[in-house]
Amino acid sequence: DTGVSQNPRHKITKRGQNVTFRCDPISEHNRLYWYRQTLGQGPEFLTYFQNEAQLEKSRLLSDRFSAERPKGSFSTLEIQRTEQGDSAMYLCASSFEVGDRRFAGANVLTFGAGSRLTVL
Amino acid sequence: GQNIDQPTEMTATEGAIVQINCTYQTSGFNGLFWYQQHAGEAPTFLSYNVLDGLEEKGRFSSFLSRSKGYSYLLLKELQMKDSASYLCAVRDKGNSGGYQKVTFGIGTKLQVIP
Numbered sequence: 401d402t403g404v405s406q407n408p409r410h411k412i413t414k415r416g417q418n419v420t421f422r423c424d425p426i427s428e429h430n431r432l433y434w435y436r437q438t439l440g441q442g443p444e445f446l447t448y449f450q451n452e453a454q455l456e457k458s459r460l461l462s463d464r465f466s467a468e469r470p471k472g473s474f475s476t477l478e479i480q481r482t483e484q485g486d487s488a489m490y491l492c493a494s495s496f497e498v499g500d501r502r503f504a505g506a507n508v509l510t511f512g513a514g515s516r517l518t519v520l
Numbered sequence: 521g522q523n524i525d526q527p528t529e530m531t532a533t534e535g536a537i538v539q540i541n542c543t544y545q546t547s548g549f550n551g552l553f554w555y556q557q558h559a560g561e562a563p564t565f566l567s568y569n570v571l572d573g574l575e576e577k578g579r580f581s582s583f584l585s586r587s588k589g590y591s592y593l594l595l596k597e598l599q600m601k602d603s604a605s606y607l608c609a610v611r612d613k614g615n616s617g618g619y620q621k622v623t624f625g626i627g628t629k630l631q632v633i634p
Contacts, residue, residue, distance in 0.1 A: 441627070443607070445623055513562050
């Protein structure tokens with residue numbers, strides 16, 4: 401397993417265009433998170449999935465943002481009608497979510513390298 | 521909701537010890553992470569505390585007091601490569617009822633100087 405993979409690594413787009421990012425988590429992980437990070441800030445929660453179910457979406461997100469995880473494996477994050485304020489690093493993380501800490505590595509988020517979006 | 525506070529910047533000398541504090545306010549608390557993030561890279565896992573007390577892992581230790589909503593990350597024998605941002609993150613019951621989500625603080629940018 402090569403870890404969490406994100407594509408594309410960099411995306412430059414014009415304002416008003418739609419963009420889609422893909423995340424392939426670690427194969428046995430059942431939980432997948434999307435975060436957004438801007439310079440000097442910590443990762444800001446966007447949404448997360450337990451298998452294919454989307455459990456929560458940040459109230460900070462407008463309706464232009466949508467995420468899917470159709471088969472409980474890879475996930476996509478789409479931003480419609482991009483704005484300059486959407487420029488950020490979009491991070492995906494996955495984890496194996498269990499209630500029993502005796503499972504080594506359980507609940508620890510492993511991050512991908514991120515997809516950097518620049519909106520001109 | 522969650523409220524996580526940590527200092528934005530710290531400076532320490534190579535070879536010294538530094539303590540980075542994190543306070544949080546949340547409901548349904550179920551664990552606290554510390555992550556390290558070098559500039560331009562993804563966060564990498566350092567420690568995870570669920571119970572009160574100190575967890576030691578090499579040069580890094582993390583402490584948790586659930587009653588005080590407080591944690592710290594202790595870095596010993598600082599090296600230049602420890603210059604990075606250190607992120608405190610809380611695992612708690614979000615709005616999805618019963619499931620846990622992870623929320624990050626703003627991060628503490630640590631600069632190690634010779």
